Amino acid sequence: xKRTLPEVVVDFLSFSGTTSNCLDxxxxxxxRQWEHTxxxxxxxxxxxxxxxKLKDTNATEILPKPTLCRLEENLIANRQRVAYMARQFDxxxxxxxxxxxxxxxxKGFSLVPxxxxxxxxxxxxxxxxxxDNQSVPAAQRVLKDAxxxxxxxxxxxxxxxxxxxxxxxxxxxxxxxxxPHAVELRLAFWDSDSHGVPMTEPQFxxxxxxxxxxxxxxFRALPEEDxxxxxxxxxxxxxxxxxxxxxxxxxxxxxxxxxxxxTLLWERIERRVGPDRRLREMMAVITELTAHLFRAPLxxxxxxxxxxxxxxxxxxLQNYGRPWxxxxxxxxxxxxxxxxxxxxxxxxxxxxxxNVRRQVVRTRLLPSRHLVRRTRLLTTHSPAHSPAHRPQLxxxxxxxxxxxxxxxxxxxxxxxxxxxxKVTEPLASxxxxxxxATDLVDTQRPESTLxx
Numbered sequence: 247x248k249r250t251l252p253e254v255v256v257d258f259l260s261f262s263g264t265t266s267n268c269l270d271x272x273x274x275x276x277x278r279q280w281e282h283t284x285x286x287x288x289x290x291x292x293x294x295x296x297x298x299k300l301k302d303t304n305a306t307e308i309l310p311k312p313t314l315c316r317l318e319e320n321l322i323a324n325r326q327r328v329a330y331m332a333r334q335f336d337x338x339x340x341x342x343x344x345x346x347x348x349x350x351x352x353k354g355f356s357l358v359p360x361x362x363x364x365x366x367x368x369x370x371x372x373x374x375x376x377x378d379n380q381s382v383p384a385a386q387r388v389l390k391d392a393x394x395x396x397x398x399x400x401x402x403x404x405x406x407x408x409x410x411x412x413x414x415x416x417x418x419x420x421x422x423x424x425x426p427h428a429v430e431l432r433l434a435f436w437d438s439d440s441h442g443v444p445m446t447e448p449q450f451x452x453x454x455x456x457x458x459x460x461x462x463x464x465f466r467a468l469p470e471e472d473x474x475x476x477x478x479x480x481x482x483x484x485x486x487x488x489x490x491x492x493x494x495x496x497x498x499x500x501x502x503x504x505x506x507x508x509t510l511l512w513e514r515i516e517r518r519v520g521p522d523r524r525l526r527e528m529m530a531v532i533t534e535l536t537a538h539l540f541r542a543p544l545x546x547x548x549x550x551x552x553x554x555x556x557x558x559x560x561x562x563l564q565n566y567g568r569p570w571x572x573x574x575x576x577x578x579x580x581x582x583x584x585x586x587x588x589x590x591x592x593x594x595x596x597x598x599x600x601n602v603r604r605q606v607v608r609t610r611l612l613p614s615r616h617l618v619r620r621t622r623l624l625t626t627h628s629p630a631h632s633p634a635h636r637p638q639l640x641x642x643x644x645x646x647x648x649x650x651x652x653x654x655x656x657x658x659x660x661x662x663x664x665x666x667x668k669v670t671e672p673l674a675s676x677x678x679x680x681x682x683a684t685d686l687v688d689t690q691r692p693e694s695t696l697x698x
Contacts, residue, residue, distance in 0.1 A: 251275050251283045252572055255296055259496060260541040261503040269305050277310035284316070288420060291493025294321055294367040324421035325366045331427065332365075332461060334408075335373055338429070339465050341388045347381040348452050352432070352476055355460050356467040360504065361477065361497035365460070368493060369420055372428035376435075376468070378452055385431050394429055401439065404431040435479050441486035442606050443596040445525060448475055448518050471514040474501060478532045485531075486593050488586055488610065489575040495535060499542035502533070512547040519551075524596070526551045527559060531592070535567050557670040562592040565666060581648060587611060587656040591663050611653040 249257075249271065258268035287293035297317040300306045306314055335355060342349055353374045358365050377385055386396075386404065394406035406429045419425070436447040450472050458467040468476065477498055484490045505511055519525055530551035536542050544552070555563075566588050573588075574581035590607055597603040 273308040280313040330423040345384040402434040499540040502542040506543040583655040584652040
């Protein structure tokens with residue numbers, strides 16, 4: 247079967263195997279196919295990683311000239327954005343220090359070089375900080391004095407936005423230095439409120455910081471084992487939310503590629519994960535998905551986690567993980583029968599309460615009440631075809647068919663999901679440890695997928 251351009255790009259970025267076959271395949275795609283794939287490259291966060299690997303392998307000539315020029319322009323723009331963001335970042339860190347804020351930098355620049363070899367190769371849209379409760383008021387004052395506006399407050403997260411002097415740029419111009427950026431203050435990272443999955447998050451302590459240096463800047467960051475755990479938790483939050491950026495998995499793969507043989511590091515990571523079977527299995531979901539997509543080497547610790555996977559979770563990874571990651575999951579773009587909602591088969595395995603499970607599935611399958619309410623508000627006071635309302639109605643008119651057709655795709659897939667689980671059920675029941683049913687949160691039968 248002929249592979250799509252995104253599939254070949256991901257294979258080319260893998261950490262093991264030869265690249266010559268991928269280069270031959272990449273060279274067969276025409277300029278128009280590359281142009282149609284640009285949105286995916288930017289959304290997936292791999293556009294500049296692709297350019298760099300083509301340079302490393304002296305193979306940039308396989309790209310159509312306009313495609314290469316466009317990627318080079320994106321790289322130049324992103325370098326300017328990184329320089330601007332670095333100045334903002336350094337200024338904020340100094341102000342936090344002066345205000346006595348206890349913090350650790352997470353994600354962003356702290357990912358270099360363990361997860362990302364060069365900051366100019368990844369798009370950064372925000373600064374993330376882990377802080378303690380006592381530091382919240384002081385951190386908020388620093389951000390407001392620096393010109394940031396409060397955008398969202400939740401139990402564990404405070405989001406501030408630096409408004410842009412320009413209209414928010416389209417995806418292809420996301421690298422512009424003037425594109426808006428945010429600051430997120432985090433008290434914790436596991437977002438069970440939004441996806442309903444209970445888990446005891448490993449405690450990330452501000453008492454055990456390391457000093458990280460980057461581009462002449464120094465800042466407080468988490469230890470390497472905590473940085474890895476946080477990246478996995480970040481990816482899991484988004485998977486249960488319905489999407490994940492390909493570059494996040496690629497960056498986790500880069501960490502695995504660099505540190506898979508560091509026995510002491512993996513001993514520390516295993517101690518941090520502890521005996522929680524739920525957390526160990528979730529760690530395996532991310533590392534297995536990363537290894538499958540990018541052929542990243544897995545240390546014995548990760549292989550041990552994978553050996554504990556329940557059949558239903560393994561079935562999802564083997565049969566649905568890849569098509570789901572490559573699916574057109576952007577709800578603001580039309581995609582007929584998108585695979586985005588197939589992640590619900592995995593999601594349900596971690597929802598112990600039937601009522602919560604039913605509520606989550608219904609909410610994810612059906613267009614949200616928010617969209618219906620917005621449509622009603624717009625059409626109550628004047629006709630829907632009013633010119634003033636057309637720009638506001640357009641995203642609604644795109645999202646409704648997206649949700650409906652993606653939901654139909656999910657419902658269509660239920661019989662296959664049940665069939666796959668039925669085949670493995672006898673083997674699973676004969677080999678599973680006696681404690682499995684009580685150690686894991688979902689004691690429901692995998693094949694009993696909730697239907698509306």
